[in-house]
Amino acid sequence: MTRTNLLDLSHPQLASLLAELGEPAYRARQVWGWLYKRFALSIDEMTDLPAYLRARLAERAEVRLPAVIRALTSDDSLTRKLLLKLDDGNVIESVLMMYDLTEESRERRTVCVSTQAGCAVGCPFCATGQMGFVRNLTSGEIVAQVLLFARELSSARPGQKQAPAKAAAEGETHLPITNIVFMGMGEPLLNYANLWQAVERLHDPQGFNLGARRMTISTSGIIPGILTLATEKLQVNLAVSLHAPNDKLRNIMVPVNRKYPIADLMKACRSYFEATKRRITFEYVLNDQVNASEELAHELGKLLKGMLCHVNLIPVNPTDATFSRPKRDVVLAFQRIVESYGIATTVRVEKGVEIRAACGQLSAKQAKAS
Numbered sequence: 001m002t003r004t005n006l007l008d009l010s011h012p013q014l015a016s017l018l019a020e021l022g023e024p025a026y027r028a029r030q031v032w033g034w035l036y037k038r039f040a041l042s043i044d045e046m047t048d049l050p051a052y053l054r055a056r057l058a059e060r061a062e063v064r065l066p067a068v069i070r071a072l073t074s075d076d077s078l079t080r081k082l083l084l085k086l087d088d089g090n091v092i093e094s095v096l097m098m099y100d101l102t103e104e105s106r107e108r109r110t111v112c113v114s115t116q117a118g119c120a121v122g123c124p125f126c127a128t129g130q131m132g133f134v135r136n137l138t139s140g141e142i143v144a145q146v147l148l149f150a151r152e153l154s155s156a157r158p159g160q161k162q163a164p165a166k167a168a169a170e171g172e173t174h175l176p177i178t179n180i181v182f183m184g185m186g187e188p189l190l191n192y193a194n195l196w197q198a199v200e201r202l203h204d205p206q207g208f209n210l211g212a213r214r215m216t217i218s219t220s221g222i223i224p225g226i227l228t229l230a231t232e233k234l235q236v237n238l239a240v241s242l243h244a245p246n247d248k249l250r251n252i253m254v255p256v257n258r259k260y261p262i263a264d265l266m267k268a269c270r271s272y273f274e275a276t277k278r279r280i281t282f283e284y285v286l287n288d289q290v291n292a293s294e295e296l297a298h299e300l301g302k303l304l305k306g307m308l309c310h311v312n313l314i315p316v317n318p319t320d321a322t323f324s325r326p327k328r329d330v331v332l333a334f335q336r337i338v339e340s341y342g343i344a345t346t347v348r349v350e351k352g353v354e355i356r357a358a359c360g361q362l363s364a365k366q367a368k369a370s
């Protein structure tokens with residue numbers, strides 16, 4: 001019989017399991033703390049549970065985390081990527097990005113999480129998109145990616161003085177994860193139920209306790225998912241991968257646009273804003289000779305003018321695909337034009353190019369090699 005993965009359970013489900021074993025309610029809180037505050041890798045590690053309980057729990061359940069088959073750290077030690085093998089042999093990736101932004105209050109340690117093995121959306125600039133869809137991840141497989149990095153960051157010696165991001169990279173201090181972006185392999189809103197369970201579990205103040213506003217869900221524009229998200233009580237951030245300001249180009253850049261065209265997508269984004277009053281981020285990967293022209297910058301500015309939004313311009317990461325990164329002055333010209341329409345923009349800090357930190361790059365390589 002397959003044992004239950006404790007990471008697949010909500011807090012009430014864990015409480016039911018322990019109640020079935022005849023245990024009082026506080027035992028569930030204890031186990032929950034081991035999973036989400038102390039990042040236990042096994043029931044054996046839960047040493048303040050009596051031995052008889054650990055043995056009985058282990059008959060029914062286990063802590064099942066994906067196996068780390070490769071770990072890569074960038075040259076500046078601030079980006080770390082894990083290649084993870086799931087139970088069924090599928091491989092996914094997760095990335096930890098540490099931003100040493102000088103002012104201590106602004107330091108960020110962000111985990112980029114995968115929600116599916118492969119992806120059905122098929123964006124041509126994305127290595128995952130070129131793999132096709134394999135399957136949805138379970139909620140446990142989603143939270144496990146965060147917990148693995150949290151464990152790495154917590155294995156450390158508190159109180160030391162050097163720059164925290166650097167120290168964390170060297171594994172020398174206890175630093176919490178500050179942000180989670182559901183932006184790794186897969187389309188999160190096509191795995192909505194498991195995604196949302198993971199969000200709620202990571203938000204739970206009795207456990208991992210990460211504020212909803214520190215979590216960002218990135219979508220290629222799945223309208224039903226955006227509308228459902230607008231009804232949720234937890235107000236996570238929404239990022240929409242736009243990548244083109246008109247249907248003709250977006251049908252190529254983000255093929256799901258044929259099903260959910262730009263006019264409908266903008267309508268859904270406005271409904272989301274009306275319901276949540278939360279600013280939306282639009283992601284725009286800049287591909288040289290494809291979507292980085294001044295004309296398209298004007299078109300983008302006109303499309304978004306008047307919306308409370310932010311545009312994140314991302315010079316494309318070099319992949320095996322046929323796109324190339326525009327020169328810096330092209331990126332800056334594009335940015336200036338969009339901003340002239342009163343829209344806030346940033347050019348995303350490029351991180352981990354040398355370790356193929358962009359979504360799916362490493363597992364695509366692994367798949368080709370195997």
Ligand code: SF4
Nearest residue numbers: 119122123126129186
């Ligand atoms: S960019 Fe995102 S939505 Fe597009 S193929 Fe890659 S993983 Fe899927």
